[in-house]
Amino acid sequence: MRLAVTGGLVALAAMLSACAPYVSTVDPEIATERAAVGSVLGAALGTGLGATFAINPAIGAVVGAESGAALGAAVGVITSPPPPTYEPIAVPVEAVIPGFYDGWPPSYYAPPGNPETQSPHAG
Numbered sequence: 001m002r003l004a005v006t007g008g009l010v011a012l013a014a015m016l017s018a019c020a021p022y023v024s025t026v027d028p029e030i031a032t033e034r035a036a037v038g039s040v041l042g043a044a045l046g047t048g049l050g051a052t053f054a055i056n057p058a059i060g061a062v063v064g065a066e067s068g069a070a071l072g073a074a075v076g077v078i079t080s081p082p083p084p085t086y087e088p089i090a091v092p093v094e095a096v097i098p099g100f101y102d103g104w105p106p107s108y109y110a111p112p113g114n115p116e117t118q119s120p121h122a123g
Contacts, residue, residue, distance in 0.1 A: 005067055026080040034076035042072020 046068020047061045054060020111117055 001063075005063060009067055009070055025082060026077070027083045031077050031080040034080050035073040036076070038072035038074075038076025039069045040072070042068035042070070042075070044068070046071070 043065045046064035046066070048064070049068070050060035050062070050064020051057040052060075054063070
């Protein structure tokens with residue numbers, strides 16, 4: 001029975017890998033969190049299903065918890081999103097809004113007591 005369950009888990013894990021559209025790296029922190037949550041949810045679901053459908057509910061719950069935890073962790077890792085990719089943003093050579101920095105904003109003046117402050121028009 002254990003050999004059949006182990007073989008079924010291996011076959012299911014191989015089938016789940018086909019769900020991923022492409023092979024990519026995953027963020028290890030996200031994959032770890034998803035594996036932990038999947039393991040807990042899989043164990044809970046496996047325990048319930050094993051106890052419900054097994055001839056001996058106690059053995060069914062144990063086998064269901066073990067297999068559910070393994071399947072839940074595998075599903076959590078396989079469904080982890082890839083890390084984001086960022087493309088460089090080209091910085092414009094000239095000001096985007098011409099003349100925007102040519103004067104002080106309305107009702108703003110040079111700080112008092114600082115003779116080194118230059119007007120925005122200087123330069």
